[in-house]
Structures are given as structure tokens and as C-alpha cells.
Amino acid sequence: MDVGSQRFALSPRELECLIWVTRGKSSGDIGGILGLSPRTVDSYLEKVCSKLRVRTRIEAVAVAVRAGVIEPD
Secondary structure, eight states: OOHHHHHTTOOHHHHHHHHHHHTTOOHHHHHHHHTOOHHHHHHHHHHHHHHHTOSSHHHHHHHHHHTTSSOOO
8 A cells, every 4th residue: 555545544445446446447347347246336435535535436536646646547
């Protein structure tokens, strides 16, 4: 885990889901890739949004990129 993800206390799975969102994947797509249900993916992404203090996935990606948590794809 890098410094940016530690700053927001993102779990490895939350970070992984967020990275897949930057690649344009839906919850169903991410679930298929990671072996999770779409609802579980949604739950992880809701936690990401809460930790980043945003409302949408797009906002989460923007904040994470600006903070250096992830790199734009």
C-alpha cells in the first residue's frame, strides 16, 4: 500500500476496486474480475467514497488522482 492510500486508510481491496473504476469497469465487471458479487463491489466503493468524503465514483477517482493515491489510466 502506498502513502496516498494509507493517508485515506483505504484497504487493498478498496484500492483495487477504485483502480478498476478508473479503467471504466462497472461493478459487475469488477466483480467478475475479482470473484466478488456486484453488491460487494458497490459496498467497497461506498466505503471508498466515504473515506474520500465524496458522493460519486467519479469524484472518488478525481480526489484519488489529485492526492496521488492512483495514477490516471
